[in-house]
Amino acid sequence: MLNFDFYSPARILFGKGEEKQVGELLKPCAKKVLLHYGGGSIKKSGLYHIVVESLHKNKDPDVELGGVKPNPRLSLVHEGIELCKKENVDLILAVGGGSAIDSAKAIAMGVYYDGDVWEVYEQGKAIEKALPVAIILTIPAAGSEGSGDTVITNESKQLKYGYGSPHLRPLFSIMNPEYFYTLPPNQIANGVADMMSHIFERYFTNTINVGLTDSLCEAVLKTIINNAPAALANPKNYEAWCEVGFSGTVAHNGLLGMGRQEDWACHNMEHELSALYDVAHGAGLAVLTPAWMKYVYKDNIQMFVQFAVNVMGVEGSFREPEAIIEEGIARLKSFFKRMGLPATLSELGIDESKLELMAKKATGAEFGHEFGIGGLKKLNWQDVLAIYESVK
């Protein structure tokens, strides 16, 4: 086990009706709140009205900025920063999924950043300060409700970069699974692929003697696999959503990666798809993850046997480990298929024309400083291209 530093201070308020106390929760911590959200779904569901009423009961009228899109855009972040400065906002309340939250976090640090906040993403600069961010989650997927991470798309540069800082850990996150009832099937499936990937990125490691986090990863993965099909089949299944929603938070609050070298190759490869083609992050991950597994498993046979046996329930002779691994990967693909997720880049509308460009961007080769990606196996641009090509 490696040394680690675990810090996950976000308070999680979970269950029916919890959203009604948002105003009261914010009363002691904020004078002026920016309400930040996406499209019309929170108005359709009635959540917008509940939040505004709860805020107004406890505080002065607040500032609003809607319009966050999936793969949240830098341009709206810039707009939010100006608005917060002009209106002296002292807390951002994001209502929505990972996009609204990540956009809120970008605004929160941009308010104090001297320069274009994109530099923080591009250069990985350490920040000193950010506005506090609180959250009402309506899409379980990104895990951003518990993490200090944010991913933003610079649409003019066609770049999608992530950034993390303890200063971006949310103050609190409210999660009432009833607000997941209206999610369309593809969003449910994409969310599930995203949260599973957050675990895979931590689970697949060369670090040994990490039995606790191994088994925690396996527990959360199995909980998702056991419950996600029920939520997809009946999106008003409260109990299934409780399991999936809570799993999504635990998947990405940091705990599962403690003491382990993490991987993150699949996330890096996927960010290129989203940046150039604006595909849904989870859909891209569903295509790339099994392809990545097939490409790298020979580098750590024992780890992938453990995955196949402990997560995918494969039984068989440990003396034929590759057969066990292949069955494990096949079962994962089958699970993704059952969830309605794509298996090829062409299903995502991605042709061959830019595969090499994306491979070079993902690994830094395009910018003349190839760093390689991945912890379990370091991938160069040729590796990434081979993975893209294996799922054309």
Next chain:
Amino acid sequence: MLNFDFYSPARILFGKGEEKQVGELLKPCAKKVLLHYGGGSIKKSGLYHIVVESLHKNKDPDVELGGVKPNPRLSLVHEGIELCKKENVDLILAVGGGSAIDSAKAIAMGVYYDGDVWEVYEQGKAIEKALPVAIILTIPAAGSEGSGDTVITNESKQLKYGYGSPHLRPLFSIMNPEYFYTLPPNQIANGVADMMSHIFERYFTNTINVGLTDSLCEAVLKTIINNAPAALANPKNYEAWCEVGFSGTVAHNGLLGMGRQEDWACHNMEHELSALYDVAHGAGLAVLTPAWMKYVYKDNIQMFVQFAVNVMGVEGSFREPEAIIEEGIARLKSFFKRMGLPATLSELGIDESKLELMAKKATGAEFGHEFGIGGLKKLNWQDVLAIYESVK
């Protein structure tokens, strides 16, 4: 799944050498620190010297209060409160195990409490404020390094009560498993029984649809069972200690009980043993837990089958569930025995004379307001007496 409110802000710094940065970590948060510890073990191990040096490099000389005993005493807490007030201490650094930490938490809230801090324990009063507490853990067991809980013994009244508040969550906890190397076998075993009990108290529940926390509980229990014998056999086994130590923190930081009704009957029954006979908490739990299981399992056969199968690895026909449960309990007893833990009250030096008194104290009957204890099955004093008597 029940609604829940999860809040676990304690930062955990884990691994070799982490203790050396304690002064630097405290520099921005405290002007005057009370160093609070037990007997001579931290001086023998050299940790005392490292801590004092790290503090002095970064800050003015600090205040010290040693002498914390197992089942930490109210009298020393009173002394600590006076000292903190007199010296204007603004942070308490506990170096030791659960006793030093719980004593530090009691002092931390006592400084701001108007009256005898024992009232907080006795009456369960909500506190508004406490001094911040930071921790260097030298005994993995109590989980107090991540929790907002404290247990104190009022030696003049022969009472041992617990109390919890979010204000008592530690600022940070440093855990270097190398400091566990010198623990004697009985302390290792007692610590293991204590952390397992923290999971059992959350795991055994009548709440259904809690698949995620069920499987997280099982993962942590199995990690402890898999690694504790190795730490006992060779207390210098760093990797085994990493698994056991980290498990002890996860066992009690709150996560595993989220969305579930919890039990806590065993802890309540054990506190009476410690209060009257000053026995080690973990040893008492090792005696009482299997006895409690035998006494209550008929109230939730499915839960105990799940325990036997998923935790203790029992295989068999689910159509003869009681045979599976009995084998599960037998395996737990066998594990405790392998760890060198006692199986009867007489091994703890407890005779029959006060069993009824303890049963009545545990359930409140002695004080004329019987409240009963336990979530899975509510126990009255006759139930508790029957459990005590079953392991005379």
